[in-house]
Amino acid sequence: EIVMTQSPATLSVSPGERATLSCRASQSVSSNLAWYQQKPGQAPRLLIYGASTRATGIPARFSGSGSGTEFTLTISSLQSEDFAVYYCQQYNNWPLWTFGQGTKVEIK
Protein backbone atom coordinates (compact mmCIF):
# COMPACT_ATOMS: atom_id res chain seq x y z
CA GLU A 1 0.00 0.00 0.00
CA ILE A 2 1.24 3.47 -0.87
CA VAL A 3 1.13 5.74 2.15
CA MET A 4 0.40 9.41 1.50
CA THR A 5 1.72 11.83 4.10
CA GLN A 6 0.56 15.45 4.17
CA SER A 7 2.16 18.35 5.95
CA PRO A 8 1.53 20.38 7.92
CA ALA A 9 -1.55 19.00 9.67
CA THR A 10 -2.81 22.54 10.20
CA LEU A 11 -1.81 25.70 8.36
CA SER A 12 -2.76 29.10 9.75
CA VAL A 13 -2.89 31.74 7.04
CA SER A 14 -4.25 35.26 6.76
CA PRO A 15 -6.67 36.11 3.93
CA GLY A 16 -4.75 37.28 0.88
CA GLU A 17 -1.63 35.35 1.82
CA ARG A 18 -0.13 32.39 0.01
CA ALA A 19 -0.62 28.85 1.29
CA THR A 20 1.66 25.94 0.43
CA LEU A 21 0.57 22.39 1.25
CA SER A 22 2.78 19.33 0.84
CA CYS A 23 2.05 15.70 0.07
CA ARG A 24 4.60 12.89 0.01
CA ALA A 25 4.08 9.37 -1.34
CA SER A 26 5.90 6.38 0.15
CA GLN A 27 6.80 5.30 -3.39
CA SER A 28 6.50 6.88 -6.80
CA VAL A 29 2.99 7.60 -8.09
CA SER A 30 4.24 9.30 -11.24
CA SER A 31 1.83 12.22 -11.85
CA ASN A 32 -1.23 10.22 -10.80
CA LEU A 33 -2.09 12.49 -7.93
CA ALA A 34 -5.21 14.50 -7.13
CA TRP A 35 -6.07 17.20 -4.60
CA TYR A 36 -9.51 17.60 -3.04
CA GLN A 37 -11.05 20.35 -0.94
CA GLN A 38 -13.58 19.56 1.77
CA LYS A 39 -15.56 22.12 3.74
CA PRO A 40 -17.41 21.22 6.95
CA GLY A 41 -20.54 19.18 6.28
CA GLN A 42 -19.82 18.94 2.57
CA ALA A 43 -18.51 16.31 0.21
CA PRO A 44 -14.97 16.55 -1.12
CA ARG A 45 -14.50 18.48 -4.36
CA LEU A 46 -11.86 17.71 -6.96
CA LEU A 47 -9.41 20.58 -7.36
CA ILE A 48 -6.39 19.18 -9.18
CA TYR A 49 -5.69 15.97 -11.10
CA GLY A 50 -2.63 14.73 -12.91
CA ALA A 51 -0.66 16.57 -10.20
CA SER A 52 -1.06 19.94 -11.92
CA THR A 53 -4.26 20.17 -13.98
CA ARG A 54 -7.09 22.19 -12.51
CA ALA A 55 -10.50 20.55 -12.59
CA THR A 56 -13.41 22.26 -14.28
CA GLY A 57 -14.41 25.51 -12.62
CA ILE A 58 -11.46 25.67 -10.23
CA PRO A 59 -9.99 29.18 -9.91
CA ALA A 60 -6.50 29.89 -11.18
CA ARG A 61 -5.26 30.74 -7.68
CA PHE A 62 -5.08 26.97 -7.08
CA SER A 63 -2.04 25.29 -8.60
CA GLY A 64 -0.40 21.91 -8.21
CA SER A 65 3.10 20.72 -8.88
CA GLY A 66 5.40 17.76 -8.42
CA SER A 67 5.83 14.21 -9.63
CA GLY A 68 7.12 10.94 -8.30
CA THR A 69 6.90 11.21 -4.52
CA GLU A 70 6.79 14.93 -3.75
CA PHE A 71 3.81 17.15 -4.49
CA THR A 72 2.65 20.65 -3.62
CA LEU A 73 -0.68 22.45 -3.68
CA THR A 74 -0.38 26.22 -3.70
CA ILE A 75 -3.17 28.70 -3.12
CA SER A 76 -1.74 32.00 -4.31
CA SER A 77 -3.99 34.41 -2.41
CA LEU A 78 -6.33 32.88 0.11
CA GLN A 79 -9.96 33.84 -0.09
CA SER A 80 -12.46 33.35 2.74
CA GLU A 81 -14.04 30.42 0.90
CA ASP A 82 -10.69 28.58 0.72
CA PHE A 83 -10.52 27.80 4.41
CA ALA A 84 -11.12 24.07 4.44
CA VAL A 85 -9.41 20.69 4.68
CA TYR A 86 -7.35 19.57 1.70
CA TYR A 87 -6.59 15.95 0.84
CA CYS A 88 -4.15 14.48 -1.62
CA GLN A 89 -4.87 11.11 -3.23
CA GLN A 90 -2.86 8.76 -5.38
CA TYR A 91 -4.53 6.77 -8.16
CA ASN A 92 -1.39 5.24 -9.62
CA ASN A 93 -1.42 2.08 -7.54
CA TRP A 94 -4.97 0.96 -8.19
CA PRO A 95 -6.93 -1.02 -7.15
CA LEU A 96 -5.76 0.42 -3.87
CA TRP A 97 -6.50 4.14 -3.92
CA THR A 98 -5.11 6.00 -0.91
CA PHE A 99 -5.60 9.45 0.57
CA GLY A 100 -3.41 11.58 2.76
CA GLN A 101 -4.63 12.41 6.24
CA GLY A 102 -5.50 15.98 5.25
CA THR A 103 -4.25 19.51 5.89
CA LYS A 104 -6.60 21.96 7.56
CA VAL A 105 -6.19 25.53 6.32
CA GLU A 106 -7.49 27.87 9.00
CA ILE A 107 -7.74 31.61 9.39
CA LYS A 108 -4.80 33.18 11.21
Added chain:
Amino acid sequence: QVQLVESGGGVVQPGGSLRLSCAASGFTFSSYGMHWVRQAPGKGLEWVAFIRYDGSNKYYADSVKGRFTISRDNSKNTLYLQMNSLRAEDTAVYYCAKDSSTSCCDAFDIWGQGTMVTVSS
Protein backbone atom coordinates in the same frame (compact mmCIF):
# COMPACT_ATOMS: atom_id res chain seq x y z
CA GLN B 1 -26.71 18.68 -14.08
CA VAL B 2 -24.29 15.98 -13.05
CA GLN B 3 -25.38 14.58 -9.72
CA LEU B 4 -24.97 11.66 -7.34
CA VAL B 5 -27.48 11.14 -4.54
CA GLU B 6 -26.89 8.55 -1.83
CA SER B 7 -29.53 7.00 0.37
CA GLY B 8 -29.98 4.08 2.73
CA GLY B 9 -27.90 5.13 5.69
CA GLY B 10 -29.09 4.77 9.26
CA VAL B 11 -28.46 3.20 12.63
CA VAL B 12 -27.79 -0.54 12.75
CA GLN B 13 -26.64 -2.91 15.47
CA PRO B 14 -23.24 -4.61 15.32
CA GLY B 15 -23.46 -7.66 13.12
CA GLY B 16 -26.33 -6.19 11.15
CA SER B 17 -26.71 -5.33 7.48
CA LEU B 18 -27.50 -2.26 5.43
CA ARG B 19 -27.71 -1.49 1.72
CA LEU B 20 -26.70 1.90 0.40
CA SER B 21 -27.83 3.27 -2.95
CA CYS B 22 -26.41 6.01 -5.14
CA ALA B 23 -28.59 7.45 -7.90
CA ALA B 24 -26.71 9.04 -10.78
CA SER B 25 -27.93 11.65 -13.24
CA GLY B 26 -26.56 14.08 -15.80
CA PHE B 27 -23.94 11.78 -17.28
CA THR B 28 -23.70 8.40 -19.01
CA PHE B 29 -23.56 6.25 -15.87
CA SER B 30 -22.88 3.04 -17.80
CA SER B 31 -19.61 4.44 -19.16
CA TYR B 32 -17.82 5.11 -15.88
CA GLY B 33 -16.35 3.20 -13.00
CA MET B 34 -17.75 4.10 -9.61
CA HIS B 35 -16.35 4.17 -6.07
CA TRP B 36 -17.51 4.17 -2.50
CA VAL B 37 -15.43 6.26 -0.07
CA ARG B 38 -16.11 6.66 3.64
CA GLN B 39 -15.19 9.14 6.34
CA ALA B 40 -15.42 8.28 10.02
CA PRO B 41 -16.48 11.14 12.30
CA GLY B 42 -13.67 13.69 12.53
CA LYS B 43 -11.36 11.55 10.39
CA GLY B 44 -9.99 11.51 6.87
CA LEU B 45 -11.14 9.82 3.68
CA GLU B 46 -10.89 6.06 3.17
CA TRP B 47 -11.50 4.38 -0.17
CA VAL B 48 -13.86 1.41 0.27
CA ALA B 49 -14.75 -0.20 -3.07
CA PHE B 50 -14.70 0.21 -6.86
CA ILE B 51 -16.71 -1.31 -9.69
CA ARG B 52 -15.91 -1.05 -13.37
CA TYR B 53 -18.36 0.57 -15.76
CA ASP B 54 -19.86 -2.76 -16.79
CA GLY B 55 -19.61 -4.48 -13.41
CA SER B 56 -16.95 -6.87 -14.71
CA ASN B 57 -14.41 -6.14 -11.97
CA LYS B 58 -14.84 -5.19 -8.34
CA TYR B 59 -12.19 -4.23 -5.81
CA TYR B 60 -12.35 -3.73 -2.06
CA ALA B 61 -10.29 -2.28 0.75
CA ASP B 62 -8.95 -4.98 3.06
CA SER B 63 -11.00 -3.50 5.91
CA VAL B 64 -14.28 -4.45 4.19
CA LYS B 65 -13.33 -7.42 2.02
CA GLY B 66 -15.66 -10.35 2.53
CA ARG B 67 -18.28 -8.21 4.28
CA PHE B 68 -19.21 -5.53 1.73
CA THR B 69 -20.38 -6.02 -1.85
CA ILE B 70 -20.45 -3.31 -4.50
CA SER B 71 -22.84 -3.64 -7.44
CA ARG B 72 -24.58 -1.54 -10.05
CA ASP B 73 -27.67 -1.51 -12.21
CA ASN B 74 -26.90 0.45 -15.35
CA SER B 75 -30.54 0.29 -16.46
CA LYS B 76 -31.46 2.23 -13.32
CA ASN B 77 -28.32 4.45 -13.19
CA THR B 78 -27.79 3.26 -9.64
CA LEU B 79 -24.80 2.09 -7.62
CA TYR B 80 -25.16 -0.06 -4.50
CA LEU B 81 -23.13 -1.07 -1.47
CA GLN B 82 -24.37 -4.08 0.48
CA MET B 83 -22.83 -4.00 3.94
CA ASN B 84 -22.98 -7.14 6.10
CA SER B 85 -21.47 -8.08 9.48
CA LEU B 86 -21.22 -4.41 10.38
CA ARG B 87 -18.83 -3.30 13.09
CA ALA B 88 -18.56 -0.16 15.18
CA GLU B 89 -15.54 0.88 13.13
CA ASP B 90 -17.72 0.98 10.00
CA THR B 91 -19.48 4.04 11.42
CA ALA B 92 -18.92 6.80 8.86
CA VAL B 93 -20.36 9.00 6.18
CA TYR B 94 -20.38 6.98 2.97
CA TYR B 95 -19.88 8.82 -0.30
CA CYS B 96 -20.28 7.49 -3.80
CA ALA B 97 -17.90 9.01 -6.31
CA LYS B 98 -17.50 8.85 -10.08
CA ASP B 99 -14.17 7.93 -11.62
CA SER B 100 -13.26 10.54 -14.20
CA SER B 101 -11.99 7.97 -16.69
CA THR B 102 -14.05 5.76 -18.97
CA SER B 103 -11.25 3.22 -18.79
CA CYS B 104 -9.59 2.96 -15.42
CA CYS B 105 -8.55 4.63 -13.28
CA ASP B 106 -8.31 8.31 -12.56
CA ALA B 107 -9.31 11.01 -10.07
CA PHE B 108 -12.79 11.11 -8.56
CA ASP B 109 -14.49 14.04 -10.25
CA ILE B 110 -18.06 13.89 -8.93
CA TRP B 111 -19.10 13.10 -5.36
CA GLY B 112 -22.47 12.60 -3.73
CA GLN B 113 -23.48 14.42 -0.57
CA GLY B 114 -22.96 11.32 1.56
CA THR B 115 -25.13 9.14 3.77
CA MET B 116 -24.39 8.46 7.44
CA VAL B 117 -24.07 4.91 8.74
CA THR B 118 -23.96 4.41 12.50
CA VAL B 119 -23.20 0.98 13.93
CA SER B 120 -24.20 0.92 17.57
CA SER B 121 -26.10 -1.19 20.04
